[in-house]
Each structure stands twice: as C-alpha cells, then as structure tokens.
Amino acid sequence: MEADVFVAWFEAAARMVHDERDRLTRLDAAIGDADHGTNLDRGLTEVRAALDGSPPETPGQVLATAGATLIRRVGGASGPLYGSVFRQMAKSLESPVTLAGFAAAFEDGVVALERLGKAVPGDKTMVDALTPASRALALAVRDGVGVREAFRQAARAAEEGAKATIPMQARKGRASYLGERSVGHEDPGAASAALFMAALASVVA
Amino acid sequence: MKKLINTADSVVEDALNGMAAAHPSLLVRDRVVYRAEGPRAGKVGLVSGGGSGHEPLHVGFVGYGMLDAACPGEIFTSPVPDQIIDATRAVDGGAGVLHIVKNYTGDVLNFEMAAELVEDVRVASVLIDDDVAVQDSLYTAGRRGTGATLFVEKMAGALAEAGAPLDQVALVAGEVDERSRSFGIALTSCTTPHAGKPTFDLPDSDVELGIGIHGEPGRARGPMVSARELAGAAMEAIHGDLPLRGDLLVMVNGMGSTPLMELYIVFAEVAAFVKGKGARVARSLVGNYVTSLDMQGFSVSVCLLDDTLTRLWDAPVETPGLRWGR
Numbered sequence: 389m390e391a392d393v394f395v396a397w398f399e400a401a402a403r404m405v406h407d408e409r410d411r412l413t414r415l416d417a418a419i420g421d422a423d424h425g426t427n428l429d430r431g432l433t434e435v436r437a438a439l440d441g442s443p444p445e446t447p448g449q450v451l452a453t454a455g456a457t458l459i460r461r462v463g464g465a466s467g468p469l470y471g472s473v474f475r476q477m478a479k480s481l482e483s484p485v486t487l488a489g490f491a492a493a494f495e496d497g498v499v500a501l502e503r504l505g506k507a508v509p510g511d512k513t514m515v516d517a518l519t520p521a522s523r524a525l526a527l528a529v530r531d532g533v534g535v536r537e538a539f540r541q542a543a544r545a546a547e548e549g550a551k552a553t554i555p556m557q558a559r560k561g562r563a564s565y566l567g568e569r570s571v572g573h574e575d576p577g578a579a580s581a582a583l584f585m586a587a588l589a590s591v592v593a
Numbered sequence: 594m595k596k597l598i599n600t601a602d603s604v605v606e607d608a609l610n611g612m613a614a615a616h617p618s619l620l621v622r623d624r625v626v627y628r629a630e631g632p633r634a635g636k637v638g639l640v641s642g643g644g645s646g647h648e649p650l651h652v653g654f655v656g657y658g659m660l661d662a663a664c665p666g667e668i669f670t671s672p673v674p675d676q677i678i679d680a681t682r683a684v685d686g687g688a689g690v691l692h693i694v695k696n697y698t699g700d701v702l703n704f705e706m707a708a709e710l711v712e713d714v715r716v717a718s719v720l721i722d723d724d725v726a727v728q729d730s731l732y733t734a735g736r737r738g739t740g741a742t743l744f745v746e747k748m749a750g751a752l753a754e755a756g757a758p759l760d761q762v763a764l765v766a767g768e769v770d771e772r773s774r775s776f777g778i779a780l781t782s783c784t785t786p787h788a789g790k791p792t793f794d795l796p797d798s799d800v801e802l803g804i805g806i807h808g809e810p811g812r813a814r815g816p817m818v819s820a821r822e823l824a825g826a827a828m829e830a831i832h833g834d835l836p837l838r839g840d841l842l843v844m845v846n847g848m849g850s851t852p853l854m855e856l857y858i859v860f861a862e863v864a865a866f867v868k869g870k871g872a873r874v875a876r877s878l879v880g881n882y883v884t885s886l887d888m889q890g891f892s893v894s895v896c897l898l899d900d901t902l903t904r905l906w907d908a909p910v911e912t913p914g915l916r917w918g919r
Contacts, residue, residue, distance in 0.1 A: 417792045421669045421807035426787045430667075459706065464644075464670040465699035468706060504702065557732070561698050564733040565726070565805055567812055 389485040389535070393591055394450035395439050400587035402432035408583060415576040419563040424466060424576040431462035431470075447485050451478035465561060466577060469505050469514065470584075476500035487535050491525035498522045505560065512558040512570065514577035520545035521585045539589040546585035550578035594789045596887075601786035605645045605667060609652070616913050618656055624672070625680045626652045626663045637753040637762045638662070638684030641693040641746060642677060643700055644669040646785070647806055649914030650742060650883045656912030657919065659750035660693075668785050668886070669807045671699035677707035681714050689715035689759035691766060693745055695738025696722040717763040721745055723775045723894065725834040726803025726812045737805045740846050740883050740894030741773035744906075747915065751908035765905070769896060774835045776803065776827040777892035779848060780817070783808040783885045802826060804892075806848075806885050820855070824862035827893045835897070837867060840875035842896040842906060849884035851891055856880065859891050876906055882914065 405412070405428050412425030438457045444450045451474045459471030480493035498518045507513045524545035528538030553575040558564040563575065598604050605624075613621040620627040632638055641651045642664030651663035661684035664672035681690045694704045701720070708716045721738030722729065729736045749766040757765075779801040782791035785808065792808040795801060800823065803812030815826075831837070845860040847853070856879050864874050875898055883892070896902065909918035 413788060417788065419809075421809050422785055422788045422792045423667070423669055427667065427670055460673055460675055462670075463666045463673045463699065463703065465697075465702055467673065468699070468702040505698070559732045560734055562734070562805075562807070562809060565737065565812070566810060567733075569810065569812070 389447060389490065391444055391447050391450050394447045395443065396591040397588050398432065398435050398439060398450070398454050400590050401584050402436050404583045404587050405429050405432050405580060412576050412580055415574055415579055418573045419558065419566055419570045420576060421562060423464070424580065427462050427464055428466060428580055431458050431467055434461040446483060448478045448481050448483070451475070451481065465505070466580070469501055469577075472500045472504045473497040473518070487525075487538055488529045491522070491529045491538075494525055495522045507560040510556065511560040512553045512556040512563060512575045512578070513560050514575070514581040516553050516556070516575065517546040517549040517578040517581035517585070520549040521581075536592045539585075539592050543582070543585040543589035546582040550574060550582040553578045594784050596784070596786060598786055601789075604786050605665060608645070608648070609665065612652060612913070618911075619913070623679055624665065624676050625683070626655050626665070627680070627683060628656055628661055632661065632684045632686040634686045635688050636686045636756065637688045637759050638681070638686060638690040639693060639746065639750055639753055639762075640664065640677065640680045640684060640690055641742070642666065642672045642680070642704075643695050643697075644671060644807070646886045647884050649881075651746070653914030654743070654746050654912050656910070658754050658908060658910035659746050659912050659915065668787070671697065671703045674703050674707040674710060677704055678711050681707065681711045681716060685714045689717065691749060691753070691759060691762050692716060692718035693742065693749065693766065694718055694720050695742055696720050696735050697737065698734055715759060717759050719745065719749070719763055719766040719770065721770050723770060723773045724805065725774050725776050725830050726805075739777065739806050740775040740844055740892050741770055741896065743844065743882050743915075744773050744842065744894065744896050745769045747910060748902055748905040750910070751905040754908070765901075769902065772835075772902070773894060773896040774831045775892050775894040776830040777805070777811070777848070777890065778802055778823050778827060779804045779811065779888055779890035781850070781889040783849065783888035785886065800890070803830070804885075804890065806883055808885050808888060820858045821862045824859045824893070825866060828863060828866040831893065831895055832866075832870060835895070837870045837872040837895065838897065840873050840898040840903065841867060842876040842878075842898050842902075843867065843874050844878040844882065844894040846878075846883050846892045846894065847881040848888035848890040848892065849881060850887045850889045851881070853880065856891060859893075863893055875903065
C-alpha cells in the first residue's frame with residue numbers, strides 16, 4: 389500500500405462523513421449535544437485541504453498529517469480521539485506497508501484511543517466499532533485473506549459494532565450523563581468510526 | 594429558526610468581533626480573548642475556555658479580578674490545543690498559569706494536550722465538577738462543570754490578583770469547586786445554529802430535570818409544575834449531596850431565554866428553602882451567566898462560604914459579565 393491509498397482513504401472518509409453529516413448530528417442530538425456531524429465534517433474538510441496542499445510521500449506522513457489536523461482543528465473530544473488513532477498509526481506503521489503491518493498499526497491506534505479516552509468495549513463509544521474492526525483485520529491476516537476482503541470484513545465488523553451500541557448504556561462521554569436514557573440510541577462516535585472503516589474498504593478495489 | 598446571525602459558520606467569529614468592538618478592555622487575537630493590557634509580572638495567569646454558547650462564560654469574564662484569557666471553541670465544542678497554548682504563553686507573567694477546566698471529555702483532553710506541549714510555562718489545572726445530577730462513578734464521565742465555574746473564576750481570580758503563588762491559587766480553586774454544587778432544569782431545549790431546530794422536543798406539559806449546559810436532555814423528564822416545586826426539586830438535589838449549612842453564596846442562573854422576573858421568583862423559593870435548612874444566603878447572584886444559547890430554564894449553584902472565600906468573592910472585579918467594587 390502506497391501513500392495514495394491513504395490519501396484516498398481520507399478523501400473517501402471526508403465525502404462519506406459529509407454525506408452522513410445530518411445523520412451523525414441527529415444521533416448526537418438524541419444522546420449528546422448535536423454537533424458530531426458538523427465537527428467531523430469540518431475537521432475532515434481541513435484534512436483534505438492539508439493533504440491537497442502538500443501531498444505527503446509516505447503512508448506514515450499521510451496519517452501524521454491527518455492526525456495532527458484533526459487534533460488541531462476539530463476541538464471537542466472527537467478531534468483528539470480520532471487524531472490520536474492516526475498519529476499512533478503513523479508512528480507504528482513500517483514501510484513498505486503490508487496488510488499485517490497495517491493491522492498491527494491499527495491495533496496500536498485503537499490501544500492509544502482507549503488509553504486517551506479511558507474507554508473500553510461496552511462503554512458505548514467509538515471503541516465499540518474500532519475494536520471489532522481491529523479484530524477482523526487480525527483474523528484476516530491470520531487466515532491469509534487479501535487486502536480487499538480484509539478491509540471489507542473490518543468495515544462490516546465496525547458497522548455491526550456500531551449497531552451493537554444501540555442497547556448499551558453509555559459509560560463514557562456526554563451520553564453517559566443520560567444514564568439509562570442513553571439506551572436505545574446508536575452511539576454517534578461509533579457510527580462515524582464505522583464510516584471511517586467503510587471509507588477504507590471503498591478505496592481498495 | 595430565527596436567529597440574529599449572519600451565517601451559521603461565522604457565529605463564533607462574528608460574536609468575538611462584537612465583543613472586541615464593545616469592550617476596549619479586551620483584545621481578541623486568533624480565537625483567544627485577552628485583557629488588553631497584557632500580563633502583569635509576578636501575577637499568576639488564569640486561562641479558561643470551553644465551547645461557545647454559554648456567554649457570558651468564559652469570554653465575558655476576562656478582566657481585572659477574574660480571567661486573563663478565555664479560549665472559546667465552536668458552539669458547545671471545546672477549544673483546540675493551539676488556542677490554549679497561545680493563551681497560556683501570552684498570559685504568563687513569570688508566576689505560572691492556572692487552567693480552569695470544566696469536566697467534559699473534550700475540554701479535559703484539549704487542555705491536557707496543551708499543558709503537555711507548553712513546556713516553558715509552569716501550568717497547574719483545576720477541574721470543575723459541581724453538577725449533582727450526574728453521579729461520579731465508573732458508569733459516567735464524571736460530574737459536569739456548570740455554574741460553579743463562575744465561582745472558581747471569580748475567587749481564584751481575586752486571589753491571583755492579590756499576588757498569591759500558583760500552588761495556592763490552584764488549591765483554593767479546587768476548594769471552591771469542592772464546596773460548590775449545582776442543579777439545572779430546562780423548560781425548553783435550545784437551537785444550535787447548525788442544527789436549525791431544537792436539540793430535543795419538550796411538550797408544554799414537561800420539563801427536563803438535571804440538565805447540563807449543552808442543550809442535552811437531562812437525567813429525567815418531569816411534569817411542568819410551579820416555580821416553588823421546581824426550585825424545591827433543584828435544592829433537594831443539592832442539599833441531598835452537600836447539606837446546606839452556614840453562610841452560602843447562591844446563584845440562580847438563567848439558561849439564556851428566561852426572563853429575569855422568573856429568575857427572581859425562583860430565587861425567592863431558593864432563599865426560603867435555605868432558611869428552612871437553617872443556613873443563610875450571605876451572597877447572591879441572579880441573572881444569565883452560564884447559558885445554553887436560547888434555552889429556557891434555570892440552574893441553582895450553591896457554595897459553602899468561609900471568611901476567606903467571602904473576602905475573595907467580595908474583592909473588586911471588572912469584566913464585561915461581572916463587575917463591582919472598582
């Protein structure tokens with residue numbers, strides 16, 4: 389995998405988040421403060437601009453630029469949290485990038501996210517989409533599955549993980565203030581995390 | 594939606610331009626509001642910040658006796674580390690800087706990141722978590738910072754103005770938070786400029802109990818009853834968590850669209866409740882100070898005073914949002 393795949397990943401994520409902006413904001417209005425779609429859309433627009441301005445030469449540089457931009461421009465919790473995933477991936481990723489290398493770096497990114505957000509699976513956060521995605525990637529590596537199929541399985545696992553947050557009671561983030569009233573709603577962070585994974589699957593044809 | 598805005602995207606920028614134009618005592622630069630006169634040598638600098646939409650918090654509390662700088666984020670969204678880094682460096686008069694942070698995941702993350710990156714300035718930080726509607730447990734993100742933020746900014750600001758060192762200012766700031774509790778009730782939701790419609794629907798017959806300050810729903814929904822009963826519910830929640838005793842600072846705060854007359858009606862009930870518990874309203878504040886855009890409703894914040902805190906509260910302050918004694 390070369391840098392262009394990673395640039396395409398963020399371009400696809402920006403497009404998908406923009407298209408789904410209102411749905412993300414609606415999910416956030418139910419159990420949060422109705423700004424997740426707007427903030428992430430703004431952040432990914434900035435990421436695209438940063439990547440357009442000086443196209444990075446390596447996958448690690450793409451991830452580092454995206455991570456730093458999200459941390460510096462989005463604000464809220466989602467900026468630092470997503471930013472930390474990509475910054476950690478940038479540090480962990482070795483070139484040339486293989487599927488196994490990607491899966492390992494992705495797992496490191498999710499660990500960094502859990503550490504920063506102090507969230508674990510079941511807390512009703514983006515972790516609930518990204519942990520199953522990471523597991524799916526690891527299984528794909530073990531089973532010797534191709535990149536395309538591996539990313540598809542990761543996207544499916546993330547989507548299922550996001551939907552699985554619906555019956556959960558939030559224990560982290562703004563939705564946790566609602567207590568039992570957070571049950572019955574999909575977590576907006578898990579939903580946007582699933583979009584990131586769908587975007588990844590869409591760029592490897 | 595009808596709002597006095599130009600575009601939804603420029604709301605924060607346009608409001609800051611207005612603040613700069615209205616208050617020559619303020620300097621607005623790169624999304625940070627400063628005192629125009631700059632830092633004073635030897636004085637601890639106070640930096641706070643958070644999402645916009647709570648005005649006058651925090652930007653309206655920049656000035657003599659309170660904050661040295663405020664970092665406003667987008668509506669209900671914490672500021673980014675760059676703003677906090679700029680503010681921290683700019684207000685340091687050599688005695689270090691106190692970060693006053695409301696306990697929300699985003700605010701905490703962004704202030705932590707900024708504090709780590711400013712290696713050249715001594716930084717202490719205090720976390721405000723006064724909202725009794727949320728139980729501080731493994732099952733929540735912890736209590737929210739709401740009305741007590743104003744108490745902390747005022748009292749820590751007075752102490753810093755008097756020349757106290759950083760560790761002492763931080764200690765007293767934490768003490769004010771520990772001695773303060775708040776509870777909020779909403780009659781309506783609020784409308785963010787981007788969403789264009791209320792964050793949640795609330796029929797005329799209902800209220801939301803235990804709200805925060807971001808237009809999010811509360812802990813429970815209840816029937817719309819008299820001001821006496823609503824004030825009683827808020828005070829019972831506070832008293833149940835921190836029994837009221839001695840001299841109190843009491844704030845009845847409007848959420849943005851509540852007439853002052855109604856806030857005074859609530860205050861009368863709050864004062865009667867305090868008296869009934871054998872405590873005394875020693876200092877009071879009634880008005881819109883920690884708001885949620887155009888939400889209707891109120892919050893009550895109470896601080897158990899002692900002589901030191903009373904003196905710090907009474908000390909002169911001169912900001913756009915709060916001024917006396919100078």
